[in-house]
Amino acid sequence: MTAMTRILIRHEFILGILFVIVLFAMASQNDRFLTTANLLNQARLMTEVGLIAIPMTFVIVTGGIDLSVGSILGLCAILLGVFWQNLGLPLPAAIGLSLAAGTAAGFANGLIVTRFRVPPLIATLATLALYRGLAEGISQARSVRGYPDWFAVLGRGDFLGIPTQLWLFALVAAVGIFVLRFTTFGRTTYAIGNNEAAAEFSGLPVVRTKLLIYTASGFISALAAIVFVSRVSTTRSDMGSGIELEVITAVVLGGTSIFGGRGMVIGTLIGLCLMQILQNGLSLSGVRGDGTTVVIGAVLIVAVLISNLLSRFSSD
Amino acid sequence: MSRRLTHTLGSLGQEILLVVVILALFAFVGVYNPRFLSENNLTSIFVGNAYIAVAAIGMSLVIISGNIDVSIGALIGVLAVISGLLVTNGYPIWVAWLAPLVVGAAINAVVGCLIAYARVPSIIATLAMLSILSGGLITFTGGQWISGLPAGYQLAQFRLLNVPSPVWFMIGMTILAGFLMRYTTFGRSVYAVGSNPEAARASGISYKATVVKVFAIHGAIGGVAAVLFATQLQVIQSTTPVGLELVIITASVVGGVSILGGVGTVFGSTLAAILFAAIGSSLIFLNVSAYWLRAVQGILILATVLADMARRRRTG
């Protein structure tokens, strides 16, 4: 085990303890909280944010950020509805095209960041506006409803007693963990975040890696859109707005440095769960939905402060 | 032409371009549909959007200093509600007008401290603030609009020399801020900090103090914008205008403030805000759905950013 992962494990350890404390606190507050039904339902609600958080971990480890994920989600949801209802395509084809559109949107982000060397923050802020604008323009504020029953299985059904989308999420998370932890691609991701120039001078494929990561971020955002639409069985152009905040909070809370170079997918998963039970617990104790976003914002700041503090201890 | 004049014109390139584009847009849409140039429409363009131009002034300061603020839309919403609640609860009108400035400065000073002293990147600190402010606002007001505003409170509906007061505010604040940025040592140190923080330190300029001041001023200017926003109608919406922060950032960036810091003037951002207002209005007169407005903004900001990067690469 490396010195770096030792510190990360420590961060995750702290987080894990925090998670358990919150779990017990919530359970003692409300006996509806610690039930299998509630927890599985929370996991279901968490899936869209969770899916996007996996590639976002990669993005932030490279020292970048992707603010456009919520807009890509909205755009792909709208496109799904438009392809299916307005163009009359079969639903599987509409899903395929929608995923392709999300992938293309992510690829465009990657191109702007790598080819034109626009800082990721600004590039994705611009495409956040653009993709959301396209979603609004294409939908003209009309929503699409009446999806077939088989489609609802993905968002509302179960498989082997577990919500269907959770299997999908588990698969994406497993791939994320594996790629970042064990492969050359993951190594390159860390190297870029820690010292991009040195990575380039070592012959690592810096541009290709970044391009792939932003593209994956677009693809997974589209996937999240499909899950989202299936879960609520409607499409609206404002879907997923503000989701980037929740995603980034989960990633940073999970110990990934916002300056790049450090972070693990496992941490992101813990951060994600912590956030979700915090929200759920609060709403069970009577705090309204918007109140929980206040907590998320506060948690994000505290998470960055702690991570800054930790990195100061471990810096050379 | 003297050399100095050439330099001045050269550095105002973006501003001159904007004036030309605005005039061309007015001429084009005016020919297509003369009602576009009616006094009524022109007044509504300026009065309805002056608060955006005012807020963009503060945003320009923030971006010139090398930071960004995505919480300004939510802040304006919160400050407008504070102002409205004060006046409907019997506080003097001048208190309701001034309180947003003070509260805005205070809130953003805290944000500035997080950025400067706790090394939280501005995008994270302000994303978190966006969440806290917008969530807090809805939780607090329950989404209820504030009505029953006293007559003398409607600052944005006043006229001076038959020109609506928001226009005076827009022009006055732009000139004031332009003066501040050009003729005070504080203004120059904002440019210095954004241009080369290391050199600024070597020149004895405090990065931390400058950033905190910039955010506090930005918050106070946001307070002015909030008062204009709150007093333009007979009611105050208690939700934050969706995507307002993006419009404001876009105005700054399209107005010639470089995303990489250190470059730009406040005049450009005001012109860009006018341009956006005119585009929004002209869509209606050109029979284009207003739902495309955000897509147009997205394209504009993306094009400006790409042009900025290309220009930087050329001149080094």
Add this chain to the structure above:
Amino acid sequence: MTPILELKNITKAFGPVKVLTGVNFDLRPGEVHALMGENGAGKSTMIRIAAGDHRAEEGEIRLDGDVRRFAGPREAQAEGIIVVHQELLLFPALSVAENVFLGHQPKTAAGLVDWGRMRREARDLLDRLDCPNLDVDQKVSRLSVADRQRVEIARALSRNARVLIMDEPTAALAEADVKRLLEVVRRLRSEGVAIVYVSHRMNEIFEIADRVTVLRDGVSVGTKPIAEVTEASLVSMMVGRDIHQLFPKEDIPRGEKRLELRSVSLAGVVEDISFDLHAGEILGIAGLVGSGRTELAQTIFGVTPATSGEILIDGKPQKIASVREAIDAGIAYVPEDRGTHGIIRAQPLRENVSMAILDRLTKFSVVDTGREQSLASDAIKRFSIRARDARQRVGQLSGGNQQKVVLAKWLATDPKILILDEPTRGVDVGAKTEIHRLMGDLAKKGLAILMISSELPEVLGMSDRVLVMREGRLSAIVDRKDASPAAVGAAMMQGRREPARAGAAR
């Protein structure tokens, strides 16, 4: 006469690395005091302490005979101690006048920035520096390096500099600009300004300095009036030993031709370079900073691919369009800027050493950590890297050990051609000798080595042949037996012309 500035018994360490030990230095009004020493001898640290940027752990700073403690650069500046930094700390987006006065702008009675007076005073200062053509309203981003430096000096003067510290001011200047700069230095001296002049260049030192102090390994070796030293005595003060004793160069028979360049150019930077490099040979590249040495190396290595010309490896033309292709062709490059291009400080030694051969350490793109671990352990043994273990982060190692990590990383690629750019910069004397010995061993094993160095003794001591560059062109190739400091030095400087000034046409 009381010295204006005096450093007594200064000691400074960064973590475990002691940079200065009991250094003494004094500066009199109206003198140019040269400060010399090899890279890593502690010059920069000493300057930073004098300017209030660093604080010494021991020793005292006296200003006009009084002991002072500077809390930061601002306090030192207030006393008129100003540094003209090598990297020129300017604001590219702002005008010349503003760059000169930022932080202490002239103000009107109302407390506002007085642009008129600022521009006039900037004009006066620039005229005093004999640059009437420099426009005070021009943006600094459009100026040439020489002009930027004048702006930096004008800025120092605007703060009423009594002590002016110039850190390698001529490193990036062409000959004509150097002459003008020395003229300015003389003029300032005659006005009573005391100047610390840091430079590697002997001829400048003899032309301008009144006294010279030499630092070696963080210790002041001695201070002497310029009349009492010669070039040779200065070199031996800096190096501490005789050159031939220091570089035990063995004669290795020249092998086959490994690398050949045929009029290789990188548009606007490197022009028309042709040479060949043989197995077992160490080819040194000498030249001033900015002469295109590093650019040439990075062109061969595919960082900035050549825009014209041909590169042949083992006699066969080879297209090198990226770093990857260069590595695959058997080229390795140990970069000049170790911190930026060589190591990843935050990552463990193991991951640094394996970085350039990750693709060879993988099965189905999964990194084989076992092989990686043994690679790293072998490297620690072979190069005697002083690290706790292979998991230690590279940022925690000393400069010399970091450099060994970079060497290990590149030798792991099993290269045929090794390019070393400033291989011993910022490395302590012990590690330096080890690296030199390693170079000899590698050459003996048939590696072809291209070595760039700013240290003439190193170039002369280690190379079989010396390739001299000047302004992006090859100016001479000198054989070992003919390579004297005078011959190589002359080829480096000779007939330098002033490059076209950027922005002059605008």
